Amino acid sequence: MPADEVRVKVWVVPPGPGAWTQTQTQAQAQAQAQGQSGAAGGIVSVVDSDGRVILRAPRAGGSDGDEHLAHAPDPYTAKRDTPEWWDDAKFGIFIHWGIYSVPAWNSQRHRYEPFLRWWLHNDGKSETWRYHLFFLKSLLGEYWRYHRDTYGEDFVYDDFIPDFTARKFNASQWVELFADAGARYFVFVTKHHDGYALFDTGNSTHRSSYHLGPKRDFLRELFNAARAEQPSLHRGTYYSMPEWFNPDAGPYGFGNWPGHLARNPYDESKVEPYTGRLEGKDYLEDIQLAHMRSLAMDYESEIMWCDIGGPNLTVKFAKEWYPFAEAQGRQVVMNNRCGALPQFDTPEYARFSSIQRVKWETSEGIDPYTYGYNRRTKAEDYRSVQTIVSTLVDIVSKNGNYLLNVGPTAEGEIIKPMIDRLLEVGKWLAYSGECIYGTTGASLTGDRVCYQDYSFLGAESGDVRFTTTAESFCMISLVRPENGLLVIERAVPVLPGDEISLLGGGEEGKRLEWWIKDGKLVVRVAEEVLDRVEWAWAFKVSFLVR
Structure with a gap:
């Protein structure tokens, strides 16, 4: 048949951890006896109904993956495929919400609003010479000036915490909206780079909404509502691996995530507080790993959507998480930003121009410039329904998933322009979903194979x-x-x-x-x-x- 193709998955169930070495040795010996290369990990053979071999191929992952298994007999550290439910889901909702939603002010296009604390401490440092370059003055240091003129030089980032009220937050309304939009999963930002978490962080730190501000565990509320009211929605968690200005992260700091306390951007003799921090914590073991364990085991996240990477204990975490989920009959997935064991790629505000064999997911906001809520974006400037649907179709046709972000206000409200667009997308998926869900490109x-910007069709x-x-x-x-x-x-x-x-x-x-x-x-x-x-x-x- 012209251009006909069928793609199938062949599931190969490995034995328990203790049997890997023996299994590999047996597979190697059998392959060598049959004149094969004898690569560790074995050969997969596909036979027809008459027992004839119609395809022989190395185990997925290639020689690098087999070599890795030979040195790491624990199957939970091997390269893993994405779960079938994730492959079939295609469309998810991202939620960026936090302290940054209080000022909710994006200084420039293509600059993310949740990064405003970082810009505040970095954009204004060369303000003197910027005044001598008039054409740059309007572009650089804009948030530095905006914060000074709006809040004052002594108003620090953590002073926004009391105004993060979330008084309009309704978990049931959120998950109903996600389901009505045709999404099959959502990913909630549990902690961004500012270190303020939206779940119960226990005694790892009290820098969270459970201990400071609204005194609520928003992740628990959201996940409970999804389980009870929208059980078909899969539940995921975004987690920033580093923190900008956590002094406990200082020994592991790098690049734009240096750790150590921030200094007042208008008077560097003053050190800003890190509200809620508890003394005597090792960042990797007592904060990062403790949080990942809690998200995975206590809240039972199905998607570990990490960000930034850097120093991490992800392999140690994976050895606990994967068997925990499998014992419950659940398939879970981890992206390529946890620092180890990636299962899918994550271009943001960008996508591939051709079909990909490796699984991937594009994320971007309904706001065309940022993930969090930005009060400067006008209703007419949000992505149109036409753009969102076309983007979804384009991504799915290239074997990808589409993670579309909403940015609630500090009060926990998803504004009407975002709701309207999501509901229209849901109407289209209600009758066209047969060509989206469960398909391959x-x-x-x-x-x-190259990246293109968000307007590329x-x-x-x-x-x-x-x-x-x-x-x-x-x-x-x-x-x-x-x-x-x-x-x-x-x-x-x-x-x-x-x-x-x-x-x-x-x-x-x-x-x-x-x-x-x-x-x-x-x-x-x-x-x-x-x-x-x-x-x-x-x-x-x-x-x-x-």
Whole structure:
């Protein structure tokens, strides 16, 4: 069949940790006896119903992965695939919320609002010479001046904590919105680089919403609501591995995460407090690892979405987390920013231009410039529904997931422009989701591998994206077909007897007339049927069982 392809997963269940060495030795001996290379980790053979070998391949992960296993017999430190539920989910919601949501002021485009504390202590240091460069004065040090003029030079970052009231926060409303948006998982920022956590941090530190400010465990409230009211939503946690100005992190500091207390950006003779810090803690063991254990075991996070990396005890953590989750029958996943054992890549405000074999997830905000809430962004400047849907389709067609961020206010409110957009995306997914959830990308786009910015729609394959399952093939047009015809100018997997339908087109959108002419697929669809669909038009080819 032209351009036909089917991708399957072959699950190979390893033996227990103590049996790895023996299993590898046996596999090596068997492979050598059969004239194979004998790489540790073995060969996977696929046979047909008659017992004939139709495919032989090394275990996924390549020689590097096998070599790693040979030296690390614990399977929980081996390279792991992403869970099937994560692969199939495609669309998730990111939530950036914290002390930074109080000032909620982003000084420049493409500068993240949650970083405002870092800019405050770094952008204003060369203010004198900036006044001599008029064209730079309006761009550099803007937040340094804004904070001084709005709050005063003696108002430090931790003074925002009492105003982080969260009085409008309603966990049930949040998870209902995420579900109505068509998301299959969410990732909650439990602690950003400022070190202020939104969960019960116990005696590791009291720098958290449980001990300071609203005195509430927001992660517990959110996860409990999701479990009880939206059980199909998978629950994940973002966690910043380092902290900017935690003196306990000083011995492990690096780059823009130096540790050590911050100095007043207007008078460096003054040292700023680190409110809630408890004395005598080793940052890696008593704070970072303790927090990761709590998120994974106490709150039962399914996604460990780390940020920044740096010094870490991730391997030690993984050896505890993976068997803990597996004993409960749960599949869990960790991104590539925990410092070790990555399972998926995480470009932000960017995406790949072609299909990827390695799993990946793009994250970006409904706000086109930042993750947290920014009071300067106008309602009309938020990403449009058209842009969000097109981005989702493009990412999914390239084997990725889309993690779309909302930034609540300091009171815990997700504002109406964000809600409106999420609900419209949910309406589209309600009728087009068959071409999104549980699909894989079809290899009909170009083979270039590079990053593009968030406005890129993919010139390699025009305005149509392709996804596939074992039983169907989808052609998703990002623009409305003209003159009642969808024309695909390349070979696609469709044969006589296959049915083509426009998802969301009603009864008249089913079993559409189609034909092949000059190697092009042409599908006829009435204008009134096209009118029933918005944002993107998903045409599904249902294969005839032959």
